Amino acid sequence: VTLDLVLIGFGNVARRFVRLLAELGPRLTYDHDIQTRVVGIATRRLGCVFDANGLDAVGRADFVESGSPLGPAARSTIGFLRASLERMSASARGGRLVVVETTTLDIVGGRPAVDHVRAALAGGAHVVTANKGPAAFAYRGLAAAASRANRLFLFESAVMDGVPIFNLQRAALPAATITGFEGVVNSTTNYILTAVEQGETFEGALAAMQRAGIAEADASLDLDGWDAAAKTAALANVLFDAGLTPHEIEREPVTAAAGPRILAARAVGRRLKLVASAERTGGAVRGRVRLAELPEANLLAQLEGQQNALVLHTDVLGDIAIVQRGSGLTQTAYGLVSDLVTIGREVRRSRTRAIPRPRPQARRGRTQATRDRR
Amino acid sequence: VTLDLVLIGFGNVARRFVRLLAELGPRLTYDHDIQTRVVGIATRRLGCVFDANGLDAVGRADFVESGSPLGPAARSTIGFLRASLERMSASARGGRLVVVETTTLDIVGGRPAVDHVRAALAGGAHVVTANKGPAAFAYRGLAAAASRANRLFLFESAVMDGVPIFNLQRAALPAATITGFEGVVNSTTNYILTAVEQGETFEGALAAMQRAGIAEADASLDLDGWDAAAKTAALANVLFDAGLTPHEIEREPVTAAAGPRILAARAVGRRLKLVASAERTGGAVRGRVRLAELPEANLLAQLEGQQNALVLHTDVLGDIAIVQRGSGLTQTAYGLVSDLVTIGREVRRSRTRAIPRPRPQARRGRTQATRDRR
Numbered sequence: 001v002t003l004d005l006v007l008i009g010f011g012n013v014a015r016r017f018v019r020l021l022a023e024l025g026p027r028l029t030y031d032h033d034i035q036t037r038v039v040g041i042a043t044r045r046l047g048c049v050f051d052a053n054g055l056d057a058v059g060r061a062d063f064v065e066s067g068s069p070l071g072p073a074a075r076s077t078i079g080f081l082r083a084s085l086e087r088m089s090a091s092a093r094g095g096r097l098v099v100v101e102t103t104t105l106d107i108v109g110g111r112p113a114v115d116h117v118r119a120a121l122a123g124g125a126h127v128v129t130a131n132k133g134p135a136a137f138a139y140r141g142l143a144a145a146a147s148r149a150n151r152l153f154l155f156e157s158a159v160m161d162g163v164p165i166f167n168l169q170r171a172a173l174p175a176a177t178i179t180g181f182e183g184v185v186n187s188t189t190n191y192i193l194t195a196v197e198q199g200e201t202f203e204g205a206l207a208a209m210q211r212a213g214i215a216e217a218d219a220s221l222d223l224d225g226w227d228a229a230a231k232t233a234a235l236a237n238v239l240f241d242a243g244l245t246p247h248e249i250e251r252e253p254v255t256a257a258a259g260p261r262i263l264a265a266r267a268v269g270r271r272l273k274l275v276a277s278a279e280r281t282g283g284a285v286r287g288r289v290r291l292a293e294l295p296e297a298n299l300l301a302q303l304e305g306q307q308n309a310l311v312l313h314t315d316v317l318g319d320i321a322i323v324q325r326g327s328g329l330t331q332t333a334y335g336l337v338s339d340l341v342t343i344g345r346e347v348r349r350s351r352t353r354a355i356p357r358p359r360p361q362a363r364r365g366r367t368q369a370t371r372d373r374r
Numbered sequence: 375v376t377l378d379l380v381l382i383g384f385g386n387v388a389r390r391f392v393r394l395l396a397e398l399g400p401r402l403t404y405d406h407d408i409q410t411r412v413v414g415i416a417t418r419r420l421g422c423v424f425d426a427n428g429l430d431a432v433g434r435a436d437f438v439e440s441g442s443p444l445g446p447a448a449r450s451t452i453g454f455l456r457a458s459l460e461r462m463s464a465s466a467r468g469g470r471l472v473v474v475e476t477t478t479l480d481i482v483g484g485r486p487a488v489d490h491v492r493a494a495l496a497g498g499a500h501v502v503t504a505n506k507g508p509a510a511f512a513y514r515g516l517a518a519a520a521s522r523a524n525r526l527f528l529f530e531s532a533v534m535d536g537v538p539i540f541n542l543q544r545a546a547l548p549a550a551t552i553t554g555f556e557g558v559v560n561s562t563t564n565y566i567l568t569a570v571e572q573g574e575t576f577e578g579a580l581a582a583m584q585r586a587g588i589a590e591a592d593a594s595l596d597l598d599g600w601d602a603a604a605k606t607a608a609l610a611n612v613l614f615d616a617g618l619t620p621h622e623i624e625r626e627p628v629t630a631a632a633g634p635r636i637l638a639a640r641a642v643g644r645r646l647k648l649v650a651s652a653e654r655t656g657g658a659v660r661g662r663v664r665l666a667e668l669p670e671a672n673l674l675a676q677l678e679g680q681q682n683a684l685v686l687h688t689d690v691l692g693d694i695a696i697v698q699r700g701s702g703l704t705q706t707a708y709g710l711v712s713d714l715v716t717i718g719r720e721v722r723r724s725r726t727r728a729i730p731r732p733r734p735q736a737r738r739g740r741t742q743a744t745r746d747r748r
Binding site for chain 1: 394398401402405406535536537538541542545546547548549550551671673676678685690691692693694695696697698699700701702704705708711712715716723
């Protein structure tokens with residue numbers, strides 16, 4: 001299977017992704033029969049580039065990092081995306097077109113990422129995104145659109161980088177009901193909280209994260225709890241169909257005022273953590289992001305630096321936890337790759353299907369033969 | 375899909391399994407389109423029973439627990455299994471027959487569980503087992519036999535009960551290479567180690583586990599490290615094709631002599647744990663089960679009582695850990711159910727396949743129509 005990729009966003013994550021694709025290429029080919037070809041790249045500030053025959057994406061990453069623009073600016077990323085979908089319509093009909101969405105989270109309404117996903121599905125592409133916005137703001141609608149289009153909408157890297165959470169539930173926890181969860185899912189604040197425990201100042205720890213490129217220059221999404229709230233909404237929406245947005249998650253910010261609390265907790269053998277949680281009680285779901293003083297024996301209390309963890313409460317399995325020890329761009333990029341593998345599997349399966357699907361209205365340019373090959 | 379089940383072994387795990395199947399029945403039907411019917415049950419000491427039209431398995435579980443035998447003794451469980459496969463050959467040809475193997479671990483050579491698995495696959499059945507023996511002693515051969523027969527050989531519950539480990543790797547960690555692991559995977563010894571830390575005697579803690587039905591009357595498989603060694607071999611065989619048997623795993627037993635070590639470690643803020651590990655270095659795999667003094671901050675050091683955990687070392691994702699907070703019969707039985715769901719999915723998929731498979735030699739009694747329906 002050759003998957004054609006249109007990249008919307010070409011920041012750190014997307015550039016690490018194209019390099020990881022090159023590194024893992026032989027493994028993807030031999031173990032999973034997947035080849036990939038980047039046909040389009042759209043950015044907001046560095047222009048756009050499209051070539052239906054495939055681009056040298058790694059070369060373009062080097063190019064961008066040397067400070068050059070990709071190409072002429074498009075009027076909008078959504079306009080570029082729609083044009084690309086049109087030009088790749090044969091690939092889209094064959095289920096081989098994938099839009100890889102890596103724009104940054106917009107906390108007002110998840111735009112334009114939600115629009116990118118919707119347009120991609122409408123154009124017959126699968127969607128893989130590292131952005132929390134679409135699942136956090138519009139999961140139900142987008143999942144329904146994907147189902148109608150018979151395409152996949154995947155976002156493993158939106159929470160805990162490439163550590164399988166959504167894949168875990170979908171593929172490995174059948175017939176178990178998840179009733180709630182709690183976790184530490186924001187690396188920036190956890191790094192700051194543990195650094196302050198060790199005697200650093202709040203501001204010093206934040207600056208170190210920013211120098212390392214882990215926290216944004218504007219770290220307010222992390223510090224105000226919005227990043228964790230978006231992840232909480234995405235998890236609750238997917239794991240138990242909560243239908244929440246980040247704005248409905250209770251939220252406590254992490255400020256320099258937490259310093260004395262951190263040290264006071266430490267003095268009595270407890271640790272202050274930013275805990276994201278949600279639980280289903282009766283018909284209602286309550287989601288929260290709060291600073292909690294946890295006893296040292298708590299698994300979440302033991303997370304140092306950028307480590308993340310999620311504890312899932314289930315009915316038949318009891319509690320299970322998944323812990324991420326290392327976090328970074330490679331892990332996030334891997335999450336995108338693992339979603340591509342899921343898509344590759346699905347394409348292979350659908351090619352070997354006998355039962356005819358309900359035929360959509362005939363579209364121009366499709367012969368009986370191409371229709372049957374779907 | 376209706377799956378026909380032949381149960382080999384009808385001890386605590388199998389009896390909890392048939393009750394859990396009944397409890398989860400609606401969920402399996404509505405969410406996964408799976409119905410199940412137990413057609414045969416074989417035990418070594420309580421006789422056997424077979425009915426191609428389906429048995430009241432929960433009633434039989436009650437019956438056995440009241441001290442009654444199931445039926446006449448078979449000459450051997452393998453003989454009963456072969457006869458059942460013969461009688462259910464139409465179901466087997468349709469890919470709807472599943473042998474659920476829950477006999478106990480034999481540490482000499484994994485018998486007769488390995489034979490049960492081999493016979494089941496040869497008879498066209500899928501196999502689900504909670505027994506570590508087959509994957510620990512004969513994974514390569516059995517996986518190859520399953521592949522040739524186009525049937526599944528699954529054993530999620532063999533390690534950490536129903537917590538997804540093998541499913542996690544297969545379905546959710548594509549294109550990542552696991553280079554090693556370390557874990558606490560034996561509940562009996564971990565319970566004893568933590569109880570001794572809290573002032574209990576070694577013998578008292580063991581007796582408590584036996585009273586609770588968690589440790590066997592003969593707990594030597596646990597205490598001598600054989601259970602952990604079998605799990606280590608199974609994990610290494612599946613996660614990185616090690617081709618080991620439990621006899622090739624270095625093994626340290628847990629004896630009353632560990633008591634002073636436990637307390638001495640505790641006094642300096644460390645905890646003694648029975649750690650199972652394996653790593654791939656170059657072409658060689660080294661597997662070990664040893665008592666290790668771990669610093670308190672180590673995730674494995676923090677496991678209390680019957681908690682288990684496994685840390686996987688991967689190339690692209692770094693270290694990830696999966697932690698089981700609650701363990702017991704229901705969790706083990708759930709592992710069997712989750713494997714059934716995997717089989718149900720596969721049956722549905724293969725029913726909708728277009729590409730004709732290579733035709734085996736025609737078998738008696740099969741019409742063109744049934745062949746096409748495969």
